[in-house]
Amino acid sequence: MELINNWPKYYKKDVVTHYCPGCGHGIVHRIIAELLEEMDLGKQAYLVCPAGCAVLAYHYFDFDVIESAHGRGTAIATGAKRAKPELFVISYQGDGDLSAIGTAETIHSANRGENISVVFINNAVYGMTGGQMAPTSILGQSTTTSPDGRNPEVDGYPLHITDVVANFPGVAYAERVTVASPAAIKKTKKAIRNAFQTQVDGLGYSIVEVLSPCPTNWKMTPVQSCKWIEEEMVKEYKPGLLTDKREERRKDRAC
Amino acid sequence: MSKKDKVFTVKVRRDFCKGCGLCIEFCKKEVLGTSAKLNRMGYNPAEPVKPEACIGCMMCTQVCPDLAIEVYSG
Ligand SMILES: Cc1ncc(C[n+]2csc(CCOP(=O)(O)OP(=O)(O)O)c2C)c(N)n1
Numbered sequence: 001m002e003l004i005n006n007w008p009k010y011y012k013k014d015v016v017t018h019y020c021p022g023c024g025h026g027i028v029h030r031i032i033a034e035l036l037e038e039m040d041l042g043k044q045a046y047l048v049c050p051a052g053c054a055v056l057a058y059h060y061f062d063f064d065v066i067e068s069a070h071g072r073g074t075a076i077a078t079g080a081k082r083a084k085p086e087l088f089v090i091s092y093q094g095d096g097d098l099s100a101i102g103t104a105e106t107i108h109s110a111n112r113g114e115n116i117s118v119v120f121i122n123n124a125v126y127g128m129t130g131g132q133m134a135p136t137s138i139l140g141q142s143t144t145t146s147p148d149g150r151n152p153e154v155d156g157y158p159l160h161i162t163d164v165v166a167n168f169p170g171v172a173y174a175e176r177v178t179v180a181s182p183a184a185i186k187k188t189k190k191a192i193r194n195a196f197q198t199q200v201d202g203l204g205y206s207i208v209e210v211l212s213p214c215p216t217n218w219k220m221t222p223v224q225s226c227k228w229i230e231e232e233m234v235k236e237y238k239p240g241l242l243t244d245k246r247e248e249r250r251k252d253r254a255c
Numbered sequence: 256m257s258k259k260d261k262v263f264t265v266k267v268r269r270d271f272c273k274g275c276g277l278c279i280e281f282c283k284k285e286v287l288g289t290s291a292k293l294n295r296m297g298y299n300p301a302e303p304v305k306p307e308a309c310i311g312c313m314m315c316t317q318v319c320p321d322l323a324i325e326v327y328s329g
């Protein structure tokens with residue numbers, strides 16, 4: 001008997017994460033570890049963890065990981081990449097981290113076209129702190145701070161931060177994906193691979209937004225959570241390529 | 256040997272499974288079900304209930320957030 005799915009080299013062996021059953025963070029962690037192995041980037045990899053449920057990711061990944069203050073991931077990533085361009089720098093962030101407290105860092109690092117890769121886990125709530133409304137919560141979504149559903153007159157509208165930064169010239173690659181089915185997970189891996197390759201090729205900022213289940217705070221089973229992503233969340237956040245300026249950037253670099 | 260005749264063996268590492276049920280939902284061959292016995296963490300883990308039906312499609316390993324499933328050829 002031969003094992004088909006070998007344990008990823010850059011994921012600590014036999015890890016038991018603190019994530020809730022069915023949480024999307026675990027799926028995306030596996031994808032990152034697999035890609036670093038497949039792309040042979042593990043030795044120079046440097047991942048910035050967020051404040052949020054992924055705060056303990058340094059216990060799970062088996063390569064260099066640093067912790068950031070809430071929302072400051074891309075500022076740290078900028079410093080690391082500029083000081084040591086040979087590093088392969090990833091900023092891993094939730095939606096509360098990236099699109100609320102970290103909005104300034106997100107906007108300006110993207111606008112500067114920093115040569116870093118951002119993995120953005122959008123679960124439409126503040127997971128770690130108990131399911132409060134996030135800028136990304138969808139209209140009508142019930143959270144602990146919007147128990148009657150998000151009301152645009154009081155709470156404003158869902159923030160499409162990845163669409164915003166995709167418009168910037170410095171953002172070479174942006175895609176939105178989900179982890180709500182095996183087929184979607186394969187697409188997610190492909191998108192993150194493209195984002196990583198963008199950095200390897202020195203073409204500028206890349207970001208992949210992953211619509212990801214938080215069954216605990218959504219008060220759904222993991223299976224219901226996947227259905228909610230596919231039936232409700234994608235209506236607000238349409239998956240697909242948001243920008244691909246890699247060829248343009250390649251031409252700029254050549255002249 | 257064509258893929259069709261190949262034999263696959265799926266194993267759930269029961270003490271690493273959080274019983275989320277995603278693998279059970281996405282296995283189209285209904286190979287996996289829920290164990291009646293709790294594991295070390297206090298979850299009812301997934302377990303193969305129709306192991307002979309496994310076609311090695313790896314849908315379960317794709318969706319498992321906890322890397323709790325091993326699929327073997329042979
Ligand atoms: C400066 C600061 N303010 C507030 C907090 C509290 N806090 C911790 S995690 C978090 C939100 C996390 O939500 P998100 O980024 O969406 O990640 P998730 O937990 O959903 O993965 C907040 C507000 C903090 N750690 N630091």
Ligand code: SF4
Binds near residue numbers: 019053216
């Ligand atoms: S609270 Fe939500 S985001 Fe945090 S570990 Fe649980 S399911 Fe995942």
Ligand code: SF4
Binds near residue numbers: 267277278319323324
């Ligand atoms: S997907 Fe993984 S954690 Fe969830 S029930 Fe199946 S084996 Fe267990």
